[in-house]
Amino acid sequence: MFELKTISANAIPAALDRAHRYRLLNEPLAAESICLDVLAVDAGNQQALVTLLLARTDQFGEVMATAVARAREVLPRLTEPYQRAYYAGLIAERRAKALVRNGKPGSATMAYDAFREAMEHYAAAETLAPAGDDEARLRWNTCARILNETPSLSPQPEERYEPALED
Secondary structure, eight states, rough: OOOOOOOGGGGHHHHHHHHHHHHHHHHHHHHHHHHHHHHHHOTOOHHHHHHHHHHHHTTTTTTTTHHHHHHHHHHGGGGOOHHHHHHHHHHHHHHHHHHHOOTTTTTTHHHHHHHHHHHHHHHHHHHHHTTTTHHHHHHHHHHHHHHHHHHHHHOOOOOOOOOOOOO
């Protein structure tokens, strides 16, 4: 095992800028690694936590089950209730989109459920949003439009229970 090197506290702003750049370059593992380095020095750094969460959601297409769990484990570390609700919605929305791209049997129903979950989180975030911040409302509308315009995304049909007839 290699012992990790610690970055200096003075390097945190530049490191976070670099993490954002790596996300834009579709290098989520590099962005995640940088965030972990920042958090090793400043465990409560909210910008690093948000970027870490986003970098993990960027990996949903590759390793969805573990990436979703790893993204969700960041949520309790966010200090603002609005951010916790908003980013819980974002995790669900990105999971839904990854399921749509996946296209495996059953993924359309799971994607529908994930979009609905995202919408619930966004609705909760909307009630907590600072004045003038409509981001949760915008994300809710995006999910609603996707569901409205994609009829193949639908809830699982309810199973009817029909008792067997006795002789």
